[in-house]
Amino acid sequence: MLDLQQGRHPPVHTLVDVTAIPALTSLEVRDGALFVGAAVPINRIATSPLMREHAEALVEACSLIGGPQVRNVATLGGNVAHALPAADGSIALMCLEAKAEIADLTSSRRVPFPELFVGPGKSVLKSRSELLVGFHIPLRLPGQASAFRRVMRAQGIALPILNLSVWLERRIGFITRIRVASGPAGPTPCRIITAEDALCDYPLNNEAIERSLAALLKEVSFRTSPRRATAEYRRHLVGVLLKETLECAWERAGTS
Secondary structure, three states: HHHHHHOOOOOOOOOOOOOOOHHOEHHHHEOOOOEEEEEEEEHHHHHOOOHHHHOOOHHHHHOOOOOOHHHHHOOOHHHHHHOOOOHHHHHHHHOOEEEEEEEEOOOOEEEEEEHEEEEEEEEOOOOOEEEEEEEEEOOOOOOEEEEEEEEOOOOOOOOOOOOEEEEEEEEOOOEEEEEEEEEEOOOOOEEEHHHHHHHOOOOOOOOHEEEEEEHHHHOOOOEEEEOOOOOHHHHHHHHHHHHHHHHHHHHHHHHH
């Protein structure tokens, strides 16, 4: 709607509202995973006890999107399908190892989340024949936890200056598995694999965090945004966010 109103989309003859289709508004445990329909409003995710139990990073991301009025009508599917490199929902889902379910007239398929994006504002969705149905997220197990942090300007509708999400598994004082995502760190939402490798099989301490930050800074490509932040400022902020988010997920995993 915003693209149409602001002249960034060709005029259309008819718009179809899909937000009342039951298959798109489900939020439930299905086939051993958490399913979140693409048309589930952001605020419903932010306040769901089921989501908080299994996908805390996504709850935290959704609670920061827009203002209350926006969260009541905006959907997770819309946040993701817009394919912005720093979309809060996308960065959270990236660390949660989500899969996107996409349907056409004859069948449906599940796409690993990193494979959903092909460029800024561009996804693998075929705009005239495919529909984003929802997201499948693995259930949280003991010793696992996630967290999300971001820095933004004061306006409720502003895009983040920088955001970061972490999912980790903690066993006997060590990180046995971990996923880290940050945006905008490139043309698409992405995981920071080298930062993950620097932390896996180690206890979380200042040395491990510094090692992970050094690896992250070598891999990502922060850019200067005239209305938001310089690349230099983002490189400084990411160290703060990485430490805060890692420590939060680590503590949660230890008490889960």
